[in-house]
Amino acid sequence: MTLLDASRWSGQIFSSGWKAAHGGVRSVVEPATGDELERIGLADATDIAQAAEAAAQAQHGWAEASFQERAAVLRRAGQLFEQHADEFIEWIVREAGGIPPKGQFEVGIAAEECYQAAALPAHVLGAILPTTEARLSLAKRVPVGVVGVISPFNFPLILGIRSVAPALALGNAVLFKPDPRTAVCGGVSIMRVFEEAGLPPGLLQLLPGGAEAGEALVTHPLVRVISFTGSTPAGRKVGELAGRHLKRAHLELGGNSALLVLDDADVAKAASAGAFGSFNHQGQICMTTGRHLVHDRIADEYISVLADKAAHLPVGNPAKDPVALGPVIDAHQRDRIHELVTSSVAGGARLRAGGTYEGLFYQATVLDQVQPATPAWSEEVFGPVAPVMRFSSDDEAVALASAGEYGLSLGIITRDPMRGLALAERIPTGIVHINDQTVNDEPAAPFGGVGASGTGSRFGGPDANIEAFTDTRWITMRGEVPPYPF
Numbered sequence: 001m002t003l004l005d006a007s008r009w010s011g012q013i014f015s016s017g018w019k020a021a022h023g024g025v026r027s028v029v030e031p032a033t034g035d036e037l038e039r040i041g042l043a044d045a046t047d048i049a050q051a052a053e054a055a056a057q058a059q060h061g062w063a064e065a066s067f068q069e070r071a072a073v074l075r076r077a078g079q080l081f082e083q084h085a086d087e088f089i090e091w092i093v094r095e096a097g098g099i100p101p102k103g104q105f106e107v108g109i110a111a112e113e114c115y116q117a118a119a120l121p122a123h124v125l126g127a128i129l130p131t132t133e134a135r136l137s138l139a140k141r142v143p144v145g146v147v148g149v150i151s152p153f154n155f156p157l158i159l160g161i162r163s164v165a166p167a168l169a170l171g172n173a174v175l176f177k178p179d180p181r182t183a184v185c186g187g188v189s190i191m192r193v194f195e196e197a198g199l200p201p202g203l204l205q206l207l208p209g210g211a212e213a214g215e216a217l218v219t220h221p222l223v224r225v226i227s228f229t230g231s232t233p234a235g236r237k238v239g240e241l242a243g244r245h246l247k248r249a250h251l252e253l254g255g256n257s258a259l260l261v262l263d264d265a266d267v268a269k270a271a272s273a274g275a276f277g278s279f280n281h282q283g284q285i286c287m288t289t290g291r292h293l294v295h296d297r298i299a300d301e302y303i304s305v306l307a308d309k310a311a312h313l314p315v316g317n318p319a320k321d322p323v324a325l326g327p328v329i330d331a332h333q334r335d336r337i338h339e340l341v342t343s344s345v346a347g348g349a350r351l352r353a354g355g356t357y358e359g360l361f362y363q364a365t366v367l368d369q370v371q372p373a374t375p376a377w378s379e380e381v382f383g384p385v386a387p388v389m390r391f392s393s394d395d396e397a398v399a400l401a402s403a404g405e406y407g408l409s410l411g412i413i414t415r416d417p418m419r420g421l422a423l424a425e426r427i428p429t430g431i432v433h434i435n436d437q438t439v440n441d442e443p444a445a446p447f448g449g450v451g452a453s454g455t456g457s458r459f460g461g462p463d464a465n466i467e468a469f470t471d472t473r474w475i476t477m478r479g480e481v482p483p484y485p486f
C-alpha cells in the first residue's frame, strides 16, 4: 500500500484519527484538466474546537517526552519524505500544477526541514542569568502549547512543513489548516508522514478549510501562537484577530520583489536568472521577481532576450508533457493576472511576449515601457508576468526598488558584488541575493520579510524556530526560603 492511499483519508479530516468533518467534503480538482482527483474533508469551528481540546491534552505528555523520543519521530518523518518522494511529487504535479522539478524541490526541502527540526529538541534551550541574590536564576525556553499553522496553495508542502516540523520538535501540538485547493499535497501528505513516523495521536491535527476555518483557528483560546503564510490582506485580518486575543502571530505575507540589473551585468546570464525569477511555478511564489529594474544602457538587449525566452517556454499539463510552466491554480487567479496585464497595456505598457491564455495556462508575459503606476508593476501579480523598467543611476534604482509597501526579497546582478551589497543596504527588504534572482529557499536560512511582507519574524535555522515556537520562562531556585520583614 502507498503512503497516500486515498482509502485512508478520502473525504475526511484528521482529528486524533481520520474521520468525517462537520464542515462537509470538497473536491480535489486538477487545475490542468478540471478533473476531480479525490475528495477531502472540510473542518468547521466545531471540528477545530474538538481538535484543539485533544491537541492540548496530548501536548503535555509530548513536552515531557525525552528529547531523543521527539528527535526520533522527526528523523523518521524526514526518511519517509525521501522514501515516498515519487508519490508526493505526483500529487504536487497534479493537484498544485507544479512541474516535476518543483515537486522534487519541495520534497527535498520537506525532508531537510524534518532533519533540521530533529536537532532542535537537543539544542541549548536556556541560559544561566546573573543575579544579586543567593539563588540560581535561569531563562528557559518552553513549548507554547498548541500552535496554529495556516498555509497557502503555492508551495504547499514547504510552507506547511517549515512550521509543523519545528513546532512539533520543540514540544508543541499543532493544528494545521492547509489551503483547501492543495490539501492533499500540502496537508494529507504531511499528516500521513507523521502518522507513519509514530507521532502520538492528537499532536498533529489536519483541518483543511477556508477563511472561516482559519479565523476559528486563530481565535480558539487553546491556540497560543499562529504561524500564517499567505496574502497581505488575509495576514492583516489574522494579525488583527490575534492581537485582539493577545496571541503571537508570525505573518509571512506577499511580496513584489525587485531584480536590479546594473550596467556592468552579463545580459545573457541576467535575463536567464530574471526569466526563472518571474516564470518559475507560473510566478506563483511570494519571492517571485515581480519587478525588473534594468540599466538604460543594456535594457533593450535585456528585454529582447527575456521576451525571446518567454515566447519559447512551453506551457501545458505537467503530468503529461515536459513543460516549463503548468496551469495557474484556478480561474479566479488567472482572471486577476489577466486583468493586471490588460489594464497595464491599456495604460501604456508594451506587451513584448505572452499576455494570452488558454484555460488555466497563462503564457509567460513580458511588459516594457512600464511606469511606477502600471498595475502589473505596482501590485503583486502572482502570475508569470515580468514587467521591466529602466533606470539611469544607482540613486534612481534605489528609489524605484524601495517604492511600494512590500519588502520580501531583492536580487542585484552586477560584476561588482561590493557595489551590489552597498546598493542593497539602501533598500528595505528581508532577503538579499547578490548575483542571483529573488527566488531562493533553504531550511537553515532565516526566511521572512519587512513592511507589508510580514511582521519581520523568521522561519529557518534553530534561532528563528526557537524564537517562533517557544515562550521564555524565568526560573529562580534557592536552597531555603529567605527571611522577609513581613
Ligand code: NAD
Pocket: 150, 151, 152, 153, 154, 155, 159, 177, 178, 179, 180, 209, 210, 211, 212, 213, 214, 215, 218, 229, 230, 231, 232, 234, 235, 237, 238, 252, 253, 254, 255, 285, 286, 287, 380, 382, 408, 449, 453, 454
Ligand atoms: P490567502 O491569504 O488567500 O490564503 C492563504 C491561507 O490563509 C489559506 O489557507 C487560506 O484559506 C487562509 N485564509 C484566508 N483568509 C483567511 C482569514 N481571514 N483568516 C485565516 N485564514 C485565512 O493567500 P493566497 O492568495 O491563496 O496565496 C498567495 C499569497 O500568499 C501571495 O500573496 C503570496 O505572496 C503569499 N505567500 C507568502 C509567502 C511568504 O513566506 N512570505 C509564501 C507563499 C505565499
